[in-house]
Amino acid sequence: MTLGFDMTSETGHRLVESLDLGFDPRAIKKEVRRLVTPKSVSEYRAKISSKANLPEGVILDPAAGSGGQLLAYSKYLDRPCAAVELSPQRADFCAYQFSKASNNSSVITICGDGTDAQGVMGIVESKTGQTSICMLHVDPARPMDTQKHAVSEMQPSLSVLLESWSEYIHVGPDGPAMTLDLSPRLARQQMLEIEDIVLAVFPRTSMTWEWLSRGGGRVDRLCLQTGPLADIGSASRSVRLWNDGSFSTLHDDGDILDTSDMGWSDYKLCLGDLVALIDPVIPKSGLRGVFEECAGYARGELVWIGKSERRPLALLHEEIHSGSEVRPFVVTQGVVVGRMASKLDLMSIDSLASLAMENNIATIQVRCSLEPRLHKRITDRLRQILGQIHGSPGFLIEDGGSEDLVLCKELEV
Template sequence: MTFGTGHKLVESADLDVDPRALKREVRRLVTPKSVSEYRAKIASKSDLPEGVVLDPAAGSGGQLLAYSKYLNRPCAGVELSPQRADFCAYQFSGATVNSSVIAICGDGTDAHGVMSIVESRTGQTSICMLHVDPARPMDTQNHSVSEMQPPLKVLLEAWSKYIHVGPNGPAMALDLSPRLASQQMSEIEHIVSGVFPSTAMTWEWLSRGGGRVDRLCLQTGPLANVGSVSRAVRLWNNGSFSTLIDNGNELDSFDMGWSDYKLCTGDLVALIDPVVPKSGLRGVFEKYAGYAPGELVWIGKSERRPLALLQDGVQSESEVRPFVVVQGVVVGRFPSKLDLMSIDSLAALAMKNGVGTIQIRCSSEPRLHTRITDRLRQIMGQVHGSTGFLIDDGGSQDLVLCREL
């Protein structure tokens, strides 16, 4: 059904398309299900007003579907691309949801046009929460805030007439690139507070454990932790998650340093999830791990594989344990580059130290990584011993072999 505004309500009964072709169309965009469900669970615990949950750049509609499952509120997705809007309608029709969810094809910045459909379908006249995952240029490491589609400022201004604004501002989840530079993050904050002054904002850095920051989201209003700038989340495959958060005054200053400490045999070391330094929560990590401020030595050539030199192992019940990728004792140094030629001597070093399997946690050439791990498994297949891991040293070019705790 097409409305006078040019927007089209897409209903699955009208679809005459091949679902496999639609899936191909949205494959690259889809937010992983574990992430969208996590977000919906978090939102369900916050104090949302009544109204419609709106995703004005819905893509595959997966995130909206999760909201409709966990929030007891009607949901509406707007998508510019007709094929993607069809996919949304197709997904919504086959899903078990707790509240109505509609797909609209059109421009998500035309709040008036979208609202006329939303109102006619749901009877609701206001938006309780906005989720925005803007499109960004493909295949680029960096992009500017102005390249996001729909443009954030235009979008927020358009929806400011309809979104419920509480004492801490409107409920919004702005799902952004984890590669945003701090300057761009400030620009985004500036846009939000320009349209909605005095809005509470918390940046959320999320990891699924793959050694990188998976998502960066600015949560505002009731979705933010009032007074906290940053939270780091470790999300597990089974949907459970752990959170680290600052209490307003514990955020790292930008010059919290990195040591080039050269590791020694017997040192106790932990590889830390990169969301901790990225979110500026190293100080919070120290506190919950039982260290005085600045007492923990942070070793890192790159923020990708941060290491902490420990005095004691981080206990399994500690709040920060979910943010420790692996911890262990240094058993030997490996003064070579990791390649197919040097694997035999690495295996010999491991066997000499009672290590039976080695996880590669150091920088290595991506194209060689699988061949190296396969070859190591072949050589050490029959060797019994503890689990080990190989990391970059802080103060030299050597690699360092550790036995896992």
């Protein structure tokens, strides 16, 4: 489906509409693939936003990329949507995506500069009849390693963008409704810079940082929610998003958040210790203390072992049961049954398998640092050796207090 432009503003912004069936999306699809937000994440955000008390107006994405997030908003929120994209090719792809959707009539695509609010609104008003923005979604382009670059290098510039749209976005008692989709690698100082940018344009705005995990042992997304999208009184929220679209959340109630670099022990694990691997969104969001209280511990009572970005480990007094509010954030939990002083490689597989058989462990999840090229070979070999064993599942972790590897027998669910 080729695309044409039937409306151009004085500022050069153009409305993109479907005209011809000859457009080949494959020509641009590879370029936008890296820009695509996973559908499960887009739909989660749309569902959450649909529960907020949004005013009348248009939902705007001023740097729409592939358009997937705005498509989800149009599906779950009863509001017209406008996608703005500076690249003509990406704008074409957005319009093509919207034209394929059954609810495409509520979405318009504009090719032009998303920081030029006046130019964009000239087309938005003529097409939708709306004169204000009810919600702003911003996913700025950023350097690959955000910690080594300044916030000012994000494009479009957040300060310029927010200042431009401040005339059109509805500002309620808690501030404007905005979702700033940012890199989960942001350093704390960079997060504070972004808060300052928001408050400089919209003083006294409520803000909540949201850390989202899809269970892959990492923080998948980080965003700043403001105004009616924020959890009023909560500075931080952790989300575990499941494959079926359901999700679990944990947030503070005005508590003092933990510093992710502090409070880690060098405790050496012992046989019989009960340990749990915790989803990394918990320490990254500063919610270790909240996690402890919800798990039935006093704040500071739980022992957090060997600071790890991907595999935070906690020493438990007792099992965290399935009905617990924090159970969705427990990756796995089990009892220490053995130790290995050697590193995990092809030479140590037999020793690990023997240790597993001694403890009636039939499968082993490798949850320690391992070169990707070795991971499959080692796990395949373990599966071959233990294939005839009838026993419990287990997992292998690094001991935070030494360089040993620790084998654990997983607790039955």
